[in-house]
Amino acid sequence: MDREPYSAKLGGPTGIYPYTVKVxxxxxxxxxxxxxxxxxxxxxxxxxxxxxxxxxxxxxxxxGEFNVGxxxxxxxxxxxxxxxxxxxxxxxxxxxxxxxxxxxxxVILMQDRSGNVAAEEIKPGTIVxxxxxxxxxxxxxxxxxxxxxxxxxxxxxxxxxxxxxSGFAKLVVERNGKPTIIDNPNYRG
Ligand code: PAN
Ligand code: ZN
Numbered sequence: 001m002d003r004e005p006y007s008a009k010l011g012g013p014t015g016i017y018p019y020t021v022k023v024x025x026x027x028x029x030x031x032x033x034x035x036x037x038x039x040x041x042x043x044x045x046x047x048x049x050x051x052x053x054x055x056x057x058x059x060x061x062x063x064g065e066f067n068v069g070x071x072x073x074x075x076x077x078x079x080x081x082x083x084x085x086x087x088x089x090x091x092x093x094x095x096x097x098x099x100x101x102x103x104x105x106x107v108i109l110m111q112d113r114s115g116n117v118a119a120e121e122i123k124p125g126t127i128v129x130x131x132x133x134x135x136x137x138x139x140x141x142x143x144x145x146x147x148x149x150x151x152x153x154x155x156x157x158x159x160x161x162x163x164x165x166s167g168f169a170k171l172v173v174e175r176n177g178k179p180t181i182i183d184n185p186n187y188r189g
Contacts, residue, residue, distance in 0.1 A: 002062045015070030015102065015147050019056040025086065026051055027078070032164055033086060035171055035186060036079040043078070050076065052083045053140075060154040069150045073106065073140040080173040082106075087137030087168060091157030094132045097150060101126040104146035107172055107179065110134040115169040115189035119181055122148050135163055139172040141179035 009017050027049050031040050043049075057069035076083045087109070090097075099108060101122040108128055110118045112135075120128050122138060130136050140146035169187045172179055 002060050014056040021057045021059045023055040025053050034078040039079050063155045065154040066151050067154045073146040075143050082139050082141050082172050084139040085137050087163045089135045089159040091159045095153045095156040096132050097130040097152035099128040100149040102147040104144045105142035106140045106146040108138045110136050117170045
């Protein structure tokens with residue numbers, strides 16, 4: 001119920017407990033997102049449909065409240081591209097968000113409507129502030145689960161469509177064994 005105080009615990013297999021909403025994203029949910037779409041279709045045709053990430057969230061609905069969510073991105077790559085979240089703008093433009101790294105290592109890309117991208121590390125103990133108006137995607141560049149908390153206004157809403165169509169202007173790929181940020185040749189901004 002909204003406007004009821006609560007306390008929850010950090011840690012355990014779901015990152016936070018208890019939670020009210022669980023979202024799972026498999027490879028087939030991200031088939032339009034990875035840059036090597038041919039490889040994605042090939043994997044799916046062979047019945048390979050790995051779980052890429054899960055979000056456990058304590059969701060509220062009213063203006064003035066916060067949602068608190070824990071995202072777990074599994075380690076892995078599609079070709080040379082590390083597993084990532086879909087990424088989105090908030091529907092309600094003037095809303096910001098805070099990410100707090102819990103475990104693992106990764107990167108967050110933040111992109112404005114003109115395709116300018118900023119990148120920050122997400123590691124245990126890192127606090128990342130996402131100002132209003134920037135789309136955001138997180139990427140697991142490590143060998144273990146990337147776990148982070150997200151806290152954002154409950155009425156922010158998620159616009160996935162814009163990023164689904166345009167992509168991010170940058171990709172995070174493995175080059176010579178290391179995570180590297182490169183230009184996305186297929187960016188349609
Ligand atoms: C996060 C994200 C979460 C999953 O809680 O929703 O990391 O990423 P996608 O929503 O892009 O699939 C957040 O930014 N909430 O606003
Ligand atoms: Zn968000």
